[in-house]
Each structure stands twice: as C-alpha cells, then as structure tokens.
Amino acid sequence: MSIKVMIVDDSAVMREAMQQMLAPHADIEVIGAALDPLLALQKMERNWPDVILLDVEMPRMDGITFLRQIMTTRPTPVVICSTLTEKGAEITLQALSAGAVEVITKPTMGLRDFLRDHARELVNAIRTASHARVRPASAPVTPRTDTRLTADALLAAPATGLRNQRTTEKIVVLGTSTGGTQALENVLCELPVNAPGIAIVQHMPERFTRNFATRLDSLCAIEVREACDGDRLLPGLAxxxxxxxxxxxxxxxxxYQVEVKDGPLVSRHRPSVDVLFRSAxxxxxxNALGVIMTGMGDDGARGLKEMHEAGARTCAQDEDSCVVFGMPKEAIRLGGVDQVVALGEIPGVIMSWR
Structure with missing residues (x-):
C-alpha cells in the first residue's frame, strides 16, 4: 500500500516541484496539495493522508498553529520543509517540539535545484515519517548505500581494563534521533539541578542545535547549552x-570533558551517537550511564554495547513510548542494554545513577 502524502506550501513552484519529484516513487502517492492549512484541511477531510509535508510560514494560518491543531485532534506524521535562517531555525524547533517527525531545510533561492539534489533525503524522510508513532500533543512545558563508516573512523575500539577504574564523578551519555526533540524535552525538564553531567547527541542539522539548546535551557532547571570543545561535564549541565x-x-x-571535532559521517551521521558512546x-x-532513545536506524547500538562491555550501565527507551523504535531496538538486539524503560522513567534512571 502506498504512503498517502499531502503537500501544504504557499509556493506554487514548491508544490509543483515536490509533486514531480515524488511521482516516480511507486510507494508514495501525493493525494493533494494546498497553499495554506485551511485549504489543506478541507481536502484532508475527504481523504486523510499518512504523511503531511508542511511549510512553516504561510498565509491565513501558520504551520506551527496547524501542526498543533493536527496533533491535538488527529495526530499525523508531519515532515517540516522550511527555509533555513536564524528565524526559521527557531520556528522549526517549535515545530519539532509540537510533534513534527522530520525536518528538511530548504534555501530561499534555487528551490527546484534543491529538490532535485535532495530528492533522496525527502523521500527517506517521508518513508521514515510513515512509520512514526505520533500521539496527541501533551500539555506545553512551562519555563523552568552502505559504504558508511563506523566509529573506527575517529577513535579506536575501547581498551580493556576500565571496568574497575572508578572516579568520584559520574556522567550520562544520551543519543537520539527521530522524535528525539520532544523526548529530550520530556526528560531534561524533569531533572533537578543536582543531576549528573549529560552529553547528548541529537541528529539535527547544523545551526539548529544552538537554538534547540537555548530553548531547552529556558525550560529546564538544569543548564542546557550547545557544547564547545573542552567544556567540562558538570552536575546540572547538559x-x-x-x-x-x-x-x-x-x-x-x-x-570529564567533551571534545568537539570534525570528521567523516559515522553510521551516516555527524554527530554520531556511536562516536559519543564509544568515547564514553x-x-x-x-562511571558512565548510556541511554539510547527514539530514532530511525542503528546509530548508537554498537557504541552502547561497547559501553556495556566496559562496565557502564545502559538503558534503552521502550517501543511503546518511541516515535521510531529503530535505534533502541537494534541496541537491544545486540545485547548491549541492561534495562528497557518507558520515556517517563528515564529521568528516574538518570537520577538513580548519581
């Protein structure tokens, strides 16, 4: 059965280009296109899509408002396709927090060329979204080819002998991807200021992570910021x-401190969870707790097993609370997970690690 897609974008050029780009894929069917959310809703009532491709800034109703309405009334996987600017990055982070599954960034110029060159990325995003487990939006948080490389490309496999080397400081390393922006907000907002230091890899485009960290910092009791090379992992800091x-x-x-460095894609990602976990x-x-959460693919699964073998405690988010169960499922399959818990239990696991 094909994946039914609705395109919502105020650019006629973008709507036409997306339809042409998706047409050759037999497993994807564009059932409609609309220039704003109100027109989209009229069409969707007659034939509800499996995935919505959504712009953010549109007339009559903006994409964020539409997304929140959809996630409240009839949760549906949404892929954001938005212009990458400083303002747009912040808006897109709001969309991710509201329940969007994937983000595709687009330029202000050369849209047809962009879609042609990034067709595979968009198709994969739609396929990923079609498998996502989206749920009704929760109440807003108030302020407080397979030639891919492994982690060997950046650092050697862990040496033996670490199992009995204890330090007074303990750290948490956490990796996530699809669905992770909401999941991280849920976890970090529950942590008190005496939580252990946390190093996080969230698969996210360049220039998004700083705004994402700033937003979380405004919501959480702990401090959250984008990492800089040499930052020390301290209690109450993510x-x-x-x-x-x-x-x-x-x-x-x-x-413990973090090293931020360039390097090739590892497990198809940069940053890579496998790299973070192997270093831990x-x-x-x-002295480390490894947590793997919702995400497509298997990045982090091998690294979590290496942590387990080095004596670390390891934890995976369970299937029912994941948007996409790929990364935790693979980690469990490899035998590197000590315990499997629901999303709401992860803050407790972290605090018990102090």
Missing amino acids: LIAPGGRHMLVRRSGAQ AQHAGR
Missing part, C-alpha cells in the same frame, strides 16, 4: 553536540 560536528567524552584526571566506553567505563 551539553548538546553541535550539528555537523562529532562530540566525544575525554577524561582528565578524575574529571573508552574513557569513562563503569
């Missing part, structure tokens, strides 16, 4: 890997 760069954990005496296995061992 560091998010910058989009487009890898983040590793390093040990300096009894303390290598430099923290039993």
Whole structure:
C-alpha cells in the first residue's frame, strides 16, 4: 500500500516541484496539495493522508498553529520543509517540539535545484515519517548505500581494563534521533539541578542545535547549552553536540570533558551517537550511564554495547513510548542494554545513577 502524502506550501513552484519529484516513487502517492492549512484541511477531510509535508510560514494560518491543531485532534506524521535562517531555525524547533517527525531545510533561492539534489533525503524522510508513532500533543512545558563508516573512523575500539577504574564523578551519555526533540524535552525538564553531567547527541542539522539548546535551557532547571570543545561535564549541565560536528567524552584526571571535532559521517551521521558512546566506553567505563532513545536506524547500538562491555550501565527507551523504535531496538538486539524503560522513567534512571 502506498504512503498517502499531502503537500501544504504557499509556493506554487514548491508544490509543483515536490509533486514531480515524488511521482516516480511507486510507494508514495501525493493525494493533494494546498497553499495554506485551511485549504489543506478541507481536502484532508475527504481523504486523510499518512504523511503531511508542511511549510512553516504561510498565509491565513501558520504551520506551527496547524501542526498543533493536527496533533491535538488527529495526530499525523508531519515532515517540516522550511527555509533555513536564524528565524526559521527557531520556528522549526517549535515545530519539532509540537510533534513534527522530520525536518528538511530548504534555501530561499534555487528551490527546484534543491529538490532535485535532495530528492533522496525527502523521500527517506517521508518513508521514515510513515512509520512514526505520533500521539496527541501533551500539555506545553512551562519555563523552568552502505559504504558508511563506523566509529573506527575517529577513535579506536575501547581498551580493556576500565571496568574497575572508578572516579568520584559520574556522567550520562544520551543519543537520539527521530522524535528525539520532544523526548529530550520530556526528560531534561524533569531533572533537578543536582543531576549528573549529560552529553547528548541529537541528529539535527547544523545551526539548529544552538537554538534547540537555548530553548531547552529556558525550560529546564538544569543548564542546557550547545557544547564547545573542552567544556567540562558538570552536575546540572547538559551539553548538546553541535550539528555537523562529532562530540566525544575525554577524561582528565578524575574529571570529564567533551571534545568537539570534525570528521567523516559515522553510521551516516555527524554527530554520531556511536562516536559519543564509544568515547564514553573508552574513557569513562563503569562511571558512565548510556541511554539510547527514539530514532530511525542503528546509530548508537554498537557504541552502547561497547559501553556495556566496559562496565557502564545502559538503558534503552521502550517501543511503546518511541516515535521510531529503530535505534533502541537494534541496541537491544545486540545485547548491549541492561534495562528497557518507558520515556517517563528515564529521568528516574538518570537520577538513580548519581
């Protein structure tokens, strides 16, 4: 059965180009296109889509309002296709928080060329979204080819002997992808200021991670910021890997800090969860807790197993609470997970690790 797609974008050029680009794919059927959400709703009432391709800034009703309405009344996977600007990045982060499954960034010029060159990315996003488990929106949080490389491309496999090396500081390393923006908000907003230091890889485009961290920092009791090379992992602090760069954990005496560096795609991603987890296995061992959460694919599964083998405690989000169960499922399959818990239980697991 084909994936039914509704395109909602105020640009006639974009709507036409998307339809032409998706037409050759037999598993995807564009059932309609609309220039704004109100027209889209009229069409969708007659034939509800499996996935909505949604612009953000449109007349009559903006994409954020439409997304929140959809997620409240009839939750449906949504892929955001938005212009990448500083303003647009913040708006798109709001969309992710409201329930969008994927984000595709588009330029202000050369849209046809962009769609031609990024057709595979958009098609994969639609296919990913079609498998997502979307749920009614929760109440808003108030302020407080397979030639892919492995982690070997950046650092060697963990050395043995870390299992019995304890330090006074303990750290948490956390990896997530599709559905992770909402999941991270749920987890981090529940942590008190004495939570252990956390290093996070969330698959996200460049320039989005800083705004994402800033937004979380405004909501959470703990401090949240985009990581800089050499930042120390401290209690009450969560560091998010910058989009487009890898983040590793390093040990300096009894303390831990992060290294932010360039490098090739690992497990098809940069930053890669596998890289973060392997570095934690290598430099923290039993002093680390590894958490793998919702996401498509298998990035992080091998690294979590390496952490497990180095004596770390490991945890995976369960299927029922994941938007996409790919990454946790693969980690469980490889045998690197000590416990499987619902999303709402992860803050408790983290705090019990202190």
